[in-house]
Amino acid sequence: MSPLKIKKGATSHSAYDLRPNFSDKEERHTLAVLVENEPGVLSRVIGLFAGRGYNIDSLTVAEVDHLGHRSRITIVTSGTPQIIVQIKAQLGRIVDVHKVNDLTVEGPSVERELALFKVTGTGNDRIEAIRLADIFRASVVDSTLESFVFEITGTPEKIDAFAELMRPLGLEEIARTGVAALSRGAVA
């Protein structure tokens, strides 16, 4: 019993792993969806998730190929293996979707997220905040006498950890971009 022989990154209209071992455990997957940069395409993707009751943990979108008219949507989602397979197949049905890659299962990948943190305070808290920022390689992009805005880049876990540490030191506001991800190695 072999799975269907589908090339990695085959077109959106081909089958994905049609023979999974279903379990009830929820998994977190990062999907890279290459779409036609058309009006409404993001709405199609989000509408699919809302309409069928799938989770979106994070979502980023931007044009990546101006001449080729392509945008890349990176979605972090969670669900049972059966749901994850459904999500990929449902995304593949959207006419404007060119390619769906599951970065979580298709070999190693890198994930990065950028976040801005506004931290207010004076005295020791302020000193501790900047010391921790240094440890996390966060940089100061705005400063007043009683506030900092830090810029930090890293995995979502790293940003979560930084947020936990900043919370008692006067954390006012966070802006996160959501995950951008690429597969490792030379092949796209």
Place this chain on the structure above:
Amino acid sequence: MTKAMTGAKMVVQALIDQGVDTVFGYPGGAVLPIYDEIFQQNSIKHVLVRHEQGAVHAAEGYARSTGKPGVALVTSGPGATNAVTGLTDALMDSIPIVVLTGQVPTFMIGSDAFQECDTVGITRPCTKHNWLVKETDKLSSVLHEAFHIATSGRPGPVVIDIPKDVQFATGTYTEARQVETHYNPQVKGDMEMITELAAAMEKAKRPLFYTGGGVINSGPAASQLLRELVAATGFPITSTLMGLGCYPASGDNWLGMLGMHGLYEANMAMHDCDLMINIGARFDDRITGRLDAFSPGSTKAHIDIDASSINKVIKVDIPILGDVAHVLEDLLNVWKARGRKTDKENVQKWWHQINDWKKVDCLAFEQKGKVIKPQYALSRLEELTKKHDRYICTEVGQHQMWAAQYLGFEDPNRWMTSGGLGTMGYGFPASIGVQMGHPDALVINVAGEASWLMNMQELGTAMQYGLPVKQFILNNERLGMVRQWQELLHGERYSSSWSESLPDFVKLAEAFGAKGIICDDPDNLDDAIMEMLTHDGPVLFDCLVEKHENCFPMIPSGKPHNEMLLGENADVANAIKSDGAVMV
């Protein structure tokens, strides 16, 4: 060759180039330029419906019965929103239709203009794809691509929203062959999987073909190959509501429809088979019943063009992604090349078992007394029309299930019914679409009185175009299926499930200039049906039937296939437990 023309002319030109001969529509401010072009040509016939929902269902009926895409044309705002039910219906049943909507001019979009609505936003979840075309230069290529997308892969409805200024402006017309598309779904199945299925067929002791609407959508070749495969293997075959006709009802291996109101032998065979070969069906909840008790002992193969249908609700062992006709051709070739083997001895035993189930005679009924049983009415309709190459539409409810049970379908594309969405009001306009596609054929819409009233305005359309559609209404003065569920589930409290203030259907027909027939006597039924058949024009047949008849057999919700209710003597009151009651 490129040509300059207005957007409105492009619409008509593209329809002609796509081979469209009929458009169902309703004019309005935002589509006036297109209607002006339609007025000035003779290639395309426009059918003026009486409500936009009717236009879309008519396009569905046309598409389902001809195998060609159906086309509807409606105006902006309410024209578009009235089309939504038909679009959703076509999406659920994978019917290829192209719906053109007018839109306010581009410079007014977003200003809450008169008859403006966000058509592409509203129809995004109920179409296979949609477009708002803001440049006349792009209009013709979008029109051509729309037909390609509606008809290829898993078919479905598409919407093209065309602002009025785009219709007036002049642009360059692109020919269909110049349009490039990246949408080319895979049609050939994986040979390794097909070989695996052939091997499974050789070993199967209790095999069963379970076919669906995908066989019909794949075209006449698919039905032909299916018949060849069934005849060559000798395996039994059942079908979903949507697949009726892909294998002839008179065929030796036919078990009848399966599912919630399917035949006992078909459902028992589904439950007990050891190899289930799903061809173009999607394990709908009307078919599976209780999921964890669905055909527990079988190896399941699934042929489908849509990857998202595979493993959606039922995990399958042999998935084959591809078009039914392509896959069946390869499957037949592989199976023949391997020596045309089956386990004849065990398959014979399997047939003995099936024949025992058939002896239950689950559709048996007794016509006694002076009240027409709905089953009797349909049996007589079957008897008196089966010689014709007839086309049957239905509305939704008990009459729909009885029609599926008591009428026999010999060929594909002869059965138009709203399966997935279950749209009351579908059948009458659909029958108009069918008759437009087959002007000389006998077209009958089997209806309930409540469903039929939902789009009764289309009687005007039928009269205007002289379409001799026969409306065979089983009138029980009840919302029969709702009433049945209230009896089973809600302590016989019949909340709002009776039809009060019904019209006199004969007078109603006559008010439109059509013929009306009423029949309430089983002894007169044959004569009345013959009168309907011989009348050259639309007929409204008001068949007064038993008011409290329930539709059996029935798999109560939350129950497996082998716990069917067979008839009035079944323990109906205790059939559905509370966990089943939440399901529809």
